[in-house]
Amino acid sequence: MTDVVNRQILLASRPDGAPTPDNFSLVERPVPEPGDGEFLCRIVYTSIDPYMRGRMSDAKSYTAPTAIGAVMGGGSVGQVVASRVDGFAAGDFVLTYNGWQEYAVNRPKGVRKLDPAAAPISTALGVLGMPGMTAYAGLLEIGKPADGETLVVAAASGPVGGTVGQIAKIKGCRAVGVAGGAEKCAFVTGELGFDACVDHRSADFAERLAAACPDGIDIYFENVSGHVFDAVFPLLNPFARIPVCGLIARYNATEPPPGPDRLPMLFRDVLTKKLTIRGFIVTDFHARQADFLRDVGRWIGEGRIRYREDIVEGLENTPDAFIGLLGGGNFGQLLARRDPWPTEPAVRRQRDGSFPRVPVLAPGLRGN
């Protein structure tokens, strides 16, 4: 290893509403040494995901909150630089949960080795990782898409929404995306192949969504909440399914929205339309992991699933990128990357939005 310093981003304080840069602190610590049974990992890609907002709060949730002063947690892809454990050698690429830092010492348990010849290593944090698995399992296990049905998903240019819609298309559904702005909508229909995409910022969003769903909505894959749900709700067909994997629009909310209590209205439709609403997190469907890697890997190889990454250069820019993500400021799977690293084999993509024409699977292929 060449560095002597391990930079880390810690949770400095809990946000009240939208996170601010003050909620984070950047510290420099010595690069740790691996002990027996451990290896040292140099992190190349750090994932930046909406669920991390939940970990910053101490409200009860499905996992414990991040402690004040702890490193912000999250998925990461790195390379082994020193190993004192069998099965992991210097140079190996690994998927770990090392969070927002540059180095970490790991034990093998829970670590997935990556084959850089099979797929760009960054995809282990996106379409072939947690977001892709969330899309795959939530759609197939809860959404249960059937030929000829209509699916709606928001954040459709992102790694979850984009994958949901493309799998729905493979299953014979009409896929209608929701995204913020004309550029994202054009990407969702033009590159990802959705049947339609509606800009949720348009003044007549609800009318446009209704026009895009002439046969109603059979599956609403809920990852945002807010006014997208409000527009979806009256369009739901009998027996519609609503997998709930996220509620981005509400993560920063400190107050309920104004207006009457709509909970009874929801239950009325749950009853009269026989709706299914089910929350899940990706680990609930761990048993489908092998199916996921097989199916989505094949679909990527066949060009039937595409994706886009939004790369931020440098760990120090992670908090700002995360704050922007919660407002829809990203365009694709948001990742922070270390400073250029000559041995990294994956295709590199810039924040200017240049799009990876997947599949980029050939081991000899290199990006800019």
Place this chain on the structure above:
Amino acid sequence: MTDVVNRQILLASRPDGAPTPDNFSLVERPVPEPGDGEFLCRIVYTSIDPYMRGRMSDAKSYTAPTAIGAVMGGGSVGQVVASRVDGFAAGDFVLTYNGWQEYAVNRPKGVRKLDPAAAPISTALGVLGMPGMTAYAGLLEIGKPADGETLVVAAASGPVGGTVGQIAKIKGCRAVGVAGGAEKCAFVTGELGFDACVDHRSADFAERLAAACPDGIDIYFENVSGHVFDAVFPLLNPFARIPVCGLIARYNATEPPPGPDRLPMLFRDVLTKKLTIRGFIVTDFHARQADFLRDVGRWIGEGRIRYREDIVEGLENTPDAFIGLLGGGNFGQLLARRDPWPTEPAVRRQRDGSFPRVPVLAPGLRGN
């Protein structure tokens, strides 16, 4: 037949809020004559169920509303008095959907013949009919009770709630009922064998419910909504299931309840606790009908499922009984019965609350 008049109760107008007697009209019409392929049915028991409130409104629901001037629909048990169709002879007992009237002409399709030696014929409208099947299918297919879990159900002295709790006990759950008043609660624990029953009219209802559910709630079988749901909501465990078959407390509501919009709060818990909320009506699980009759018939025979009927004498009293039902005024499966009928073999029960010690299956056994 001896009567020359068929009395019918029609929907006279749509209620605004709670139904009133003015919403119904009693008319006298000639007893109809069966044509070829038809039989004439004399109705003995007319079911009075909460779902009928929905049919009185023209709001969109899972079935079309009752037309103004039409007979109030509903399940009924009767006896064939004249037949012009093979397979149905005078004297046969039948389950039909003839609603609030005294005679009707039927074709065989959808009619179930009843064996009065197997079970009291009234049970075809209760524990062995639509309410029992609602309990059985909703609990097993959506609630998925597991040994050691806690189930909560309201209207626990009624035919759905009472059956839900008893089946949950058979499946190894802790069954906690909710009912209105000490007498009903004593019946639910003493006669139906629930582990606990909480009076929802008590001032400290939420605290009492929490005390009755020390390990939280894994299944909430939703049939009432309102303040029962509010008390249940914070007690739900991760992966809790909420089958939704009814919302009695809201059927007469014309306004949303006061207070903030709790819909986002619900979705937050759907996500963080990975809840499943699913509406259904009994016909969604038609494929389980044979299983239901086999299992619940056996459990009644073994004394493991008990029930109570609340009999109103005379068709003319049906509207008042129905209006009372929506406020919890019944105590058990509410049925309207024709004036005493000497040939009827089922055990008779009075509105004074006398309880049928089931099983009452011996054909020679007669009630008062």
